[in-house]
Amino acid sequence: MQPGKQNEFDVCWEKLREALRDIHTQNAGNLSFEQLYRYSYKIVLSKSGQLLYDRVKEFEETWFAEKVMPPISVLITKNLVSITLDGALGTSVVERRAMGERFLKVVRSSWEHHNMCMNMIADILMYLDRGYGQEHHRPSIYTATIGLFRDNILRGNLGATGSIYQVSNILNATIIDQINMEREGDVIDKALLRSCISMLEGLFETDKERESDRLYLTTFEPYFIQTSHEFYRAECERLLREADARAWLRQTQKRLAEETARCQTTISPLSERSITIVIEEELITKHLEEFLQLEGSGIRAMIDNDRVEDLKILYSLVSRVDDKVPVLRNALSVRVMELGNEIEKNLNNTDFSIVQGASAEESAADGEKTKTKPLNASAQLTAAAIKWVDDVLLLKDKFDRLWVTCFDRKAVIETALTRSFSEFINRFERASEFVSLFIDDNLKRGLKGKTEAEVDIVLDKAITLLKHLNAKDIFESYYQKHLARRLLHGKSESQDIEQEMISRMKRELGNNFTQKFEGMFRDMNTSRETTEQYRDHVRGLGQVDEKQIDLSISVLAGNNWPREIMSRATGSSAEPKVKATYPSQIQRLQDSFFEFYSKNRNGRILTWVGSAGTADIKCYFPKIPSKTSGALSRDRRYEINVSTYGMIVLMLFNDIKEDEWLSFEDIQATTNIPQPDLVNTLTSLSVIKQFRILLKKSQTKSAAKPGDQFTFNREFVSKTIKIKVPSVNAANRVENDEERKETDEKNLETRKHVADSVIVRIMKQRKELSHTQLVNEVIQVLSGRFKPEMSLIKGQIESLISREYIERDELPDGSPTDKYKYMA
Amino acid sequence: MTSDAPELSKYVTLVSADGFEFVVLREAVLISSVIKGMLDPKSQFSEARTGRCNFAEISGVILEKVVEYCQYWYKFKETENVADMDIPVELCLELLQAADFLGLDRKVFPFGATANLSHFKRP
Numbered sequence: 001m002q003p004g005k006q007n008e009f010d011v012c013w014e015k016l017r018e019a020l021r022d023i024h025t026q027n028a029g030n031l032s033f034e035q036l037y038r039y040s041y042k043i044v045l046s047k048s049g050q051l052l053y054d055r056v057k058e059f060e061e062t063w064f065a066e067k068v069m070p071p072i073s074v075l076i077t078k079n080l081v082s083i084t085l086d087g088a089l090g091t092s093v094v095e096r097r098a099m100g101e102r103f104l105k106v107v108r109s110s111w112e113h114h115n116m117c118m119n120m121i122a123d124i125l126m127y128l129d130r131g132y133g134q135e136h137h138r139p140s141i142y143t144a145t146i147g148l149f150r151d152n153i154l155r156g157n158l159g160a161t162g163s164i165y166q167v168s169n170i171l172n173a174t175i176i177d178q179i180n181m182e183r184e185g186d187v188i189d190k191a192l193l194r195s196c197i198s199m200l201e202g203l204f205e206t207d208k209e210r211e212s213d214r215l216y217l218t219t220f221e222p223y224f225i226q227t228s229h230e231f232y233r234a235e236c237e238r239l240l241r242e243a244d245a246r247a248w249l250r251q252t253q254k255r256l257a258e259e260t261a262r263c264q265t266t267i268s269p270l271s272e273r274s275i276t277i278v279i280e281e282e283l284i285t286k287h288l289e290e291f292l293q294l295e296g297s298g299i300r301a302m303i304d305n306d307r308v309e310d311l312k313i314l315y316s317l318v319s320r321v322d323d324k325v326p327v328l329r330n331a332l333s334v335r336v337m338e339l340g341n342e343i344e345k346n347l348n349n350t351d352f353s354i355v356q357g358a359s360a361e362e363s364a365a366d367g368e369k370t371k372t373k374p375l376n377a378s379a380q381l382t383a384a385a386i387k388w389v390d391d392v393l394l395l396k397d398k399f400d401r402l403w404v405t406c407f408d409r410k411a412v413i414e415t416a417l418t419r420s421f422s423e424f425i426n427r428f429e430r431a432s433e434f435v436s437l438f439i440d441d442n443l444k445r446g447l448k449g450k451t452e453a454e455v456d457i458v459l460d461k462a463i464t465l466l467k468h469l470n471a472k473d474i475f476e477s478y479y480q481k482h483l484a485r486r487l488l489h490g491k492s493e494s495q496d497i498e499q500e501m502i503s504r505m506k507r508e509l510g511n512n513f514t515q516k517f518e519g520m521f522r523d524m525n526t527s528r529e530t531t532e533q534y535r536d537h538v539r540g541l542g543q544v545d546e547k548q549i550d551l552s553i554s555v556l557a558g559n560n561w562p563r564e565i566m567s568r569a570t571g572s573s574a575e576p577k578v579k580a581t582y583p584s585q586i587q588r589l590q591d592s593f594f595e596f597y598s599k600n601r602n603g604r605i606l607t608w609v610g611s612a613g614t615a616d617i618k619c620y621f622p623k624i625p626s627k628t629s630g631a632l633s634r635d636r637r638y639e640i641n642v643s644t645y646g647m648i649v650l651m652l653f654n655d656i657k658e659d660e661w662l663s664f665e666d667i668q669a670t671t672n673i674p675q676p677d678l679v680n681t682l683t684s685l686s687v688i689k690q691f692r693i694l695l696k697k698s699q700t701k702s703a704a705k706p707g708d709q710f711t712f713n714r715e716f717v718s719k720t721i722k723i724k725v726p727s728v729n730a731a732n733r734v735e736n737d738e739e740r741k742e743t744d745e746k747n748l749e750t751r752k753h754v755a756d757s758v759i760v761r762i763m764k765q766r767k768e769l770s771h772t773q774l775v776n777e778v779i780q781v782l783s784g785r786f787k788p789e790m791s792l793i794k795g796q797i798e799s800l801i802s803r804e805y806i807e808r809d810e811l812p813d814g815s816p817t818d819k820y821k822y823m824a
Numbered sequence: 825m826t827s828d829a830p831e832l833s834k835y836v837t838l839v840s841a842d843g844f845e846f847v848v849l850r851e852a853v854l855i856s857s858v859i860k861g862m863l864d865p866k867s868q869f870s871e872a873r874t875g876r877c878n879f880a881e882i883s884g885v886i887l888e889k890v891v892e893y894c895q896y897w898y899k900f901k902e903t904e905n906v907a908d909m910d911i912p913v914e915l916c917l918e919l920l921q922a923a924d925f926l927g928l929d930r931k932v933f934p935f936g937a938t939a940n941l942s943h944f945k946r947p
Contacts (some may be wrong), residue, residue: 035880124869651933
């Protein structure tokens with residue numbers, strides 16, 4: 001550089017240096033921008049830009065060391081260092097906050113001052129960037145001088161205080177300390193914090209000023225996240241110790257809102273995601289299960305007490321963490337199962353009390369010893385079924401409601417709930433029977449006088465439960481039994497509702513399922529027509545007879561009706577076929593009908609089912625001569641409705657003498673009625689006081705049994721003319737264990753047949769299948785009816801192989817493969 | 825920061841080395857980054873406080889042309905296909921220097937090529 005030039009530089013620099021000082025001391029009012037700009041312009045034009053650039057930096061560094069750092073150092077007392085960074089205790093919060101604020105304020109003001117000065121200086125040195133910096137790829141003078149704050153202040157040496165920390169360490173710690181104070185409920189100077197944070201956002205690791213190199217991101221945020229983890233870990237542990245899930249939910253929700261707001265007002269929006277993750281981890285995920293397990297406030301209490309608000313918050317929290325909400329889902333499933341088991345347990349407990357309550361009532365209302373237990377048993381069963389269904393539906397309603405109001409109709413939750421409902425319903429072994437009983441009861445009497453909408457609700461309930469049942473085949477057989485009883489005994493409340501029920505089942509479960517039920521209806525309708533035609537036929541014969549017996553007949557096609565009804569007439573394989581002997585009048589009627597019936601239907605066989613029919617008998621009780629007053633002194637005529645067997649039995653007494661007794665065995669021999677039916681019949685006629693048309697010699701409450709003697713009760717009195725003798729199920733109560741076992745065996749047998757037919761059908765169609773494929777297909781087809789056991793399928797495959805429907809495929813060398821072939 | 829000038833005047837005065845004064849629309853001269861810096865209300869320099877900018881090394885003739893350019897730019901800044909400004913050839917060199925000094929040699933505003941030196945082309 002030439003001496004003249006050097007001289008000119010010195011002159012200009014001297015002027016600029018003075019100006020820099022004036023700017024720093026805020027005395028720039030008299031300085032002329034144009035003049036200062038011209039100095040720097042000249043320096044740059046004379047190719048001394050680099051020198052100027054370095055001199056300015058040098059000036060600033062000296063300025064920092066002499067004027068800025070000392071006041072900051074003064075405030076970094078041992079105390080501040082130890083409480084913010086070393087975690088020492090012993091200072092009051094107020095003191096600590098004041099100390100921190102003083103420090104932050106000095107940092108802020110020196111930063112703001114520096115920033116403003118650097119803006120002004122950069123303006124007058126504008127030409128330096130244009131004429132020198134850009135050409136030589138130097139950071140702009142503004143960037144360079146701003147960066148000096150980082151190097152000289154934030155990373156400045158604190159030798160004076162003997163601390164190993166930099167100002168930035170203390171700055172970060174102080175900010176965190178203030179934030180933690182706010183988290184604890186103190187009021188802090190948010191604007192002050194925000195200024196310090198925006199300083200960190202405005203400074204970069206290097207003068208290259210890369211976005212990811214903001215000091216905020218490189219130094220403050222990691223520290224902030226780490227300390228927040230510590231803070232919330234401690235908070236969560238405290239909440240866990242306090243063991244109140246409600247408080248935990250609300251605190252977590254509050255914290256989330258607070259931190260989000262803090263990112264907007266106090267620190268940087270850049271950290272919003274990271275800090276919410278901290279809360280999600282520390283406050284939600286880590287101890288979620290423990291909080292849910294809490295007695296009295298956990299998920300159980302929330303569900304049991306319908307704490308909708310709690311559940312809503314809970315859902316909103318857990319769904320942040322994992323969209324599939326596995327923990328909540330499981331907790332709900334577990335609770336559903338527990339409540340389901342409780343229903344079952346309650347049922348068992350309640351059962352007893354009903355028995356006691358009912359019999360107590362009975363004896364209070366009627367001092368006479370009566371034989372009511374069997375009646376009670378079935379009534380009880382119905383009551384239990386209704387209670388069970390109601391409880392289950394109540395439970396389901398409850399969870400459905402929670403699902404809508406609290407869980408945002410989340411699909412995975414619905415699936416989990418449905419699965420657990422199915423599970424506990426199916427674990428209850430009488431579920432199928434109870435669902436059918438529930439429908440039975442409603443169709444028999446429950447729906448009387450209800451509006452269409454109410455009926456609809458009941459049907460919906462039934463279908464809802466039905467959908468959950470796995471063993472639909474068992475339900476089917478119960479429904480068949482119950483439906484048969486309703487139809488044959490005319491107990492059904494409404495034909496329309498019956499049809500509606502069946503068409504709903506059809507919609508839900510398919511045509512196959514309701515085939516038999518529809519067949520039963522068809523039989524009943526055809527029978528009505530047949531009866532009409534027969535009456536016309538009889539009238540046509542012109543045999544008008546006072547004593548003509550009016551016949552109403554139901555012709556039942558064997559397949560559609562429950563075996564219990566059919567087998568008693570045809571005789572199951574075990575017992576010999578018995579045919580009751582009907583009185584001659586009846587036999588004539590039967591023959592006449594058969595003749596009429598077979599005229600159009602050749603080759604059909606009719607079997608009379610005495611246990612399923614009823615008869616109206618006009619009974620005449622002559623007056624008792626010894627009595628002069630009261631009902632007994634007059635002749636009495638009653639119309640008594642009894643079962644067909646009852647009629648046969650009663651007709652025997654038409655011809656006996658006044659004090660003649662017929663023994664059980666005599667009756668059995670004459671009528672040939674199967675013993676269990678006879679027991680029922682005689683019990684119904686001789687034990688219950690209101691219906692005691694026969695007298696039993698040993699006047700006990702117990703059921704009639706072989707050895708008993710019976711005679712006609714001449715002193716029978718009834719308030720009503722028409723009497724319906726209830727059918728008593730004395731010999732054959734509600735299914736007992738043995739019968740249940742029998743039923744189960746029968747079911748198993750049926751299932752085997754069904755499985756057989758499915759396997760054969762599949763193999764016939766596919767010709768060749770591997771074992772797994774076959775099993776899968778079979779399961780798929782069967783699942784509409786019941787859940788097949790693996791062993792059942794395997795067993796039936798074996799059995800079909802031995803019966804040569806299918807064969808195991810063989811390799812050329814004769815060793816078997818796991819394939820099956822259909823044998824035509 | 826300088827609260828002594830609450831309302832900025834609409835016009836500023838540019839003064840040439842030989843004493844010519846040009847009263848110009850403030851907005852028009854802000855096209856020069858240097859003049860913009862001088863008049864920045866946040867700075868405390870005398871220009872910003874007084875609204876007068878002295879240019880110790882620009883003559884009246886040249887400053888007049890600069891001012892004309894500023895006005896020309898301001899008038900047509902929203903228009904497309906603006907005809908070039910008329911520039912006497914003998915002023916070219918000095919105008920170039922002044923433009924460099926005032927930071928008029930590059931696109932200060934998103935204004936396209938019309939804010940460029942190409943304006944100083946001969947007609």
